[in-house]
Amino acid sequence: MFYSKADTYQYSQPIASISEALLRTSRIYCPLDIDTEFTHLPYNLNRPTKEVSKTITVQIKEIASSEGKIYTHPDCADIAKHPIASYGFMPIDHLVAAGHKCVLTRVNQPTKLPVIQFDLYGFFLTAELYRIVQGAYRDDIDELVRSKNPKQGQIQMGRRLIASTQFTGNKREPWVYLPWVLELDGHMLQVALSFYDTCAVHGAVNYATFCANCGVKLKYKDTFTVEEKKQMIKMYLECTKRFVDYAPGDLYNRQALIKNMDRFRIIYSSLNIEEYFEAPRLTIGATVARIVRSKLLQFLGLDIKEKNQVIEFCRYGTAKYFKEYKRTTAVYNAKVDGGRCRNNRPNVARSKRLIADADIAGCYGNGLKHQDYPLGRPITLDYPLRSEINDYLTLRQFLKKYRKELVPGLWQARVSTPDDYLLKYSQDFLVSWHPPKNPANIPTDTELENTEWFTEDNIGTTKIYSKQVNLALIQEDFLNWLENTCTARQRKELLDKLHIVTAVFYPKSEQCTTVPQFLEALKKHKGKNTTVAKVRRGQSKLIRIEQECHAWISVNMGDLLVNDLLAARSMYSKKVPEQKPLNNLYKLCINTIYGDMVSPFFDIGNVVVGNNITARARAMAWYMEKGLNGFQTITDGCAFEVNRVISAKKDRELRSEVLFETYTKEVKGGFNVTPLGSEQEIEHYLYREGESSQVGLIIEGDKYDNQQSLSWLGGQITIHLQKQFPNIPVIDKFKFEIKDIYTSASFHGTANYKFWIGDTEKKGKMRSYKKLGYDAYQLPGDDLQLLTSNYTPSEEFLRDLRNKPKRIDRCKTYLFNKILKPGEYKKNYETSWKNSEAFPGCTVESARLLRECSLTQFTFQSKKQFDSWEREQKRLRDRTGQSYESWFINDSGSLDFQEMIETLDEMIRRGGMKYASSREASKHWNLSREYSDHPEYKCLLKAKHQLDIRYGRVEMEDSQETAEAPIEVVRGD
Structure with missing residues (x-):
């Protein structure tokens, strides 16, 4: 039950004698799986009661045991069928049941006694936290949850429940001290708590899926139906045997973590990085970040002990690094913009025509395969943050100076129009961003899931304005759009009226092609940073010259990691039950790499990489939206009418001015509205396949079933967009897939919709x-x-x-x-x-x-x-x-x-x-x-x-x- 050594969730040196253990160490560990069963009480809204919830039982299992024990919670003492938990901190009841003599007392503040650390394992531990304590002990937990002082300890919920205490030098430890002293078999011990919440180990999956992915079988997880779970007190009283089987079923979190480690050994092996193996963390993001770092170590020919060198090479592209620029516009580079989300036909609430729901196939996964990952220090152009006299370069001036140094995929800039200027020629390609009052607080995409309150104070506002641009992200795909899709007059206006507020680029002249060349360039660099003040009445100025080393090297993300993960995944079929868990895990790893690129929490993140991936997807979404005459664009896809796509008139090309607000111009003749990939209108027919209705297409007399229709439409989208937008490289980088074909739909806002096949309705989507x-x-x-x-x-x-x-x-x-x-x-x-x-x-x-x-x-x-x-x-x-x-x-x-x-x-x-x-x-x-x-x-x-x-x-x-x-x-x- 007790251990004297712990490395996260791996324990060694089990304790036979507490007396002997305390001679060797000042901290002992007591790891326990915990869970509770509870019910939310019905009430009359006209005469509401204050009691919200009642806890029925507490289940506890030591990690070495195969079975847990059930304790009745004091809330249900009157109907108890198990020993009633009596201690203020209920895991102590489990120690007593195991034969230990325990006295738990509260003191004014934590003591200097030897420590007993309770490591609590559970899935979504927030549900259990307040239910395993009572009385003044619950008040102590509540104080830590509400604490604003990290030095006194805090309990917080981001992706998972964590305990943390800040010590000297801003070092954080994953535990909190409670003002509790436990006398255990005659030994006085200070109590500490640490949490191992498994709800984010595999991302957003439930407990049953997490266990299945790890290879832990749950015999009684489906004992009760959804309706029965709403009446758990009744189940406890009337179906006690089933309850006793069911209740301990959530006590296998630590076992799942160990089996998960075995799964990741297989993944490391398939990537040929066994020697870099690190135990999986408690979030999938942190686990995958270590895999990426291991591949970078391998690429550079370094061993695991030299990981700090890789961290240094990566540091200058991370969101955390740019957040440190609190006084210059460089701080705006910390944000990675998300996907395009826009209603392209705002005066249309419904359609009763033939509709296809199209997606960019593997949007971010494929985006990674087309993306290089840089190591080294980029050049950052910035200005004082709150100055009124910044003389920004126009986009035209910036390109004239630096275009030859810009490597596609490895540069970005944020551009704005002057404050008092409205564009003459409307646009809807660029997405404006108005940052929060303190830009250093910018959360990135992956942080947003942890943000409880979405206000202008923490993320600012992101919106497309037709006549104004503010801190919009541009990169190579914007230049392709500007040069190939804009009219001459719109291009001229944007070149002269977009100002470069900040930019980051890895200069082409400093690129190294081999690792030895890169390491040698770093070694030989002898630059110096200087600051000179030239004081002259009315004309004083400060001249700063920085000569840091900007040598860099890059590796394609597909070659580094993604292709190997895709190949390894293909070896495990999702249709074979024994192979499906690893298929799921490989997919999860691939999908998580993008999140790691934009997260400020991981040392391998890179905002330039992240912004190029999302900007590439936004550009592709714009061409889909315009060329297909789509309804709503939602990150990587849009729904459109298959007989009403937009094409250029004979001997004409589609231009962004014509494509702006096309829903108001259909009768004006600036473009054609035609069927996709067919001279004739595409017909359809309905048929049954199993329990569901399916739509098949009739194209120029040929009859296609649903799957053939989906495949045909996906291929025709590529052909159509390539024809309407020639010379646009991003269209060649993606393929398209059709989720399904529908006969009617309704639309609302930017991303709310519902589809029908005949009279059969599909579940709607509304945030x-x-x-x-x-x-x-x-x-x-x-x-x-x-x-x-x-x-x-x-x-x-x-x-x-x-x-x-x-x-x-x-x-x-x-x-x-x-x-x-x-x-x-x-x-x-x-x-x-x-x-x-x-x-x-x-x-x-x-x-x-x-x-x-x-x-x-x-x-x-x-x-x-x-x-x-x-x-x-x-x-x-x-x-x-x-x-x-x-x-x-x-x-x-x-x-x-x-x-x-x-x-x-x-x-x-x-x-x-x-x-x-x-x-x-x-x-x-x-x-x-x-x-x-x-x-x-x-x-x-x-x-x-x-x-x-x-x-x-x-x-x-x-x-x-x-x-x-x-x-x-x-x-x-």
């Missing part, structure tokens, strides 16, 4: 809405009335968009539930959770309405215009529960969504600064007379108020008085 239904309410009188427990607002809305876009039924108030995470709990503790019985790991609810009007649907001309509309929309929502919907309500109370989006789009395209300016009443300060409340707004406010009672945000005795107050008083919510 922030889950597949399972919600509780929906109405307010017929003073009390809320439950309408249904299976309300799916996104599905009903998207269904209405397809069936009756001019008569959309208004949505209902519903309760959205989610797991309360430590980050949100800490951030909003004082305002939301201080007086609540909810704690991290509980499911908590909030009252919501689906908002039909989304400004993301439209492309604005400038940030000033977007901000103006956004402010107006927020003001209306805060006041009435809805925004522009007020002006498009039919006599029946339904919403004319189609008229709304057409009206708003027309105003925004013409440069209108807000909707109010179009209303005659606003000129006489009477616009508020036209406002109307959302029909469910009072219900929403009532539901929010009742939840505030449940979570202790308002006092129970004040609730009646508040509920009866005038509605304007409550609207500040």
Whole structure:
């Protein structure tokens, strides 16, 4: 049960005698797998109770044991069928059950005694954290979760639950000390906690998949159905045998980690880097980063002890390195932009034509194969961050000076138009970014999953503006677009009006072709950095000259690693149960490499590499969007009508000016709208295959089944785009795959959609809405009335968009539930959770309405215009529960969504600064007379108020008085 030596999750020197062990070491380890069973209690929203959750049992297993033990939680002492856990920290009950004499006491602060470190293993340990402690011991855990002092220890949840304490020199250790002293068999020990949360070891998979991938068999994981799991107290009482089989099934996390290590030995071996093997970490990102580093060591001919040398070569391209430039524009290079996400046809809510859903095949994986990875120090052009007198180079000047030094794929720049300038010729290729107030806080793509609050304070805003550019990322694919797709006048304007705010490039003149040449160049370099101040009244200046070594070498990512991973994966079939786990792991490794490139947490990351991969994908997505006349572009694909793609007129070429807002120009004749790859309109037929409906195509008389149709369409996309956009290299680097063919669809915002095959509907996609239904309410009188427990607002809305876009039924108030995470709990503790019985790991609810009007649907001309509309929309929502919907309500109370989006789009395209300016009443300060409340707004406010009672945000005795107050008083919510 106890060990005197630990290397992460590997233990040695098991302890036979604690007395003897403490003569050799001042820290002993007690690793335990833990899990709990709990239930969330039903309640009446009209008379809400504060008790949110009840823990039924705690399961604990020492890592060397094959079976765990079950303890009844004190919450269920009245129905106990197992020993009742009685200690403030319940793993102590397990020590006592094993025959140890234990006394646990709280002290004012951690002591200098020898340490017993409890290493707790679990999957999503946040769910267990507060359930294995009680009383004042739970308060101690709560204090660490809310702690803002890393030196006193913190418990945090990013990708996984971690404990950390900062010591001298900013060194962090993965444990926290508690103000607890354990007397164990007569020995006084200071208690420390460390967590081994396995929920991110294989990325975003569940416990069953994680165990299957590792080769751990779970006999009883499917003992209970989903419905039975909602009634776990009943299962405990009435199906005790099944419960006893089921409950310990989540106690195999440490075993899975050991088996996972064996899997990765196979992966290292297949890459011929066995001598560089490192045990897998607790996140897949960290594990794969070490594989990449090992391959770089091998490429450079270094051994594992020389990894610091590789870290130094890589350091100058990492996000962390650029974040250190807090006073110059170089800090903007720390951000890696994400995928393109845009509504290309914002006045279209539905289509009943033949639709194909196309993707770029293996978008980021293939992007890696086409990408070189550089080692060495790039050249960075930057300026003082907050100066008003920066004399930026124009894009034309930058290219004249440095074009011959720019290696495709190994340079990037951020460009802006002057503050007071609006472009004469509209564009939608460049994506603007307005950084947070402190750019050093920029999170990258992989960090965003850990970011609880997406606000301008932490990520800024990213948006496409048609007449303004701000800190947009450019690289080689932008130059290809500029030179081959823009008209002469638009190209001239962009060359002269885009200013280089910062740039990073690996100079062609400094490139080394062999490793010995690279190492020799570093060794021979003798440059010096100098600073000279020239002081002259009114003309003083500071001249800095840096002569760092900029020699560099690169290796193709495909040759380095990706091709070998793809080849190794092909040896394991996903159709053979014994081989599927390794097939999954290889795929996971390939998909994780991109994330590692852009993460600030890994020493092998490179923002230039990351930005070139994503920019290449964004460029490809632009050509797809324009050439296929797509509806919405979502990172690596778009849906389009197969009989309505865009092609150039005879003896003409498609230009970006013509392709801007094509949905307004179809009748003007600047291009042709034709079937894809066919002279005649493509017909279709429906047929059954098993339980599902399939679409087949009829192309010029030939009948294709579904698979043949998908393959034909994928090939035709390449042919079509190559023909419409000649001389564009990125189109040759990707292939396309069709997910399926549909007969109708509805679209909303930038990335919300739903497809149909005949009358058979597919599950819709709408961000922030889950597949399972919600509780929906109405307010017929003073009390809320439950309408249904299976309300799916996104599905009903998207269904209405397809069936009756001019008569959309208004949505209902519903309760959205989610797991309360430590980050949100800490951030909003004082305002939301201080007086609540909810704690991290509980499911908590909030009252919501689906908002039909989304400004993301439209492309604005400038940030000033977007901000103006956004402010107006927020003001209306805060006041009435809805925004522009007020002006498009039919006599029946339904919403004319189609008229709304057409009206708003027309105003925004013409440069209108807000909707109010179009209303005659606003000129006489009477616009508020036209406002109307959302029909469910009072219900929403009532539901929010009742939840505030449940979570202790308002006092129970004040609730009646508040509920009866005038509605304007409550609207500040």
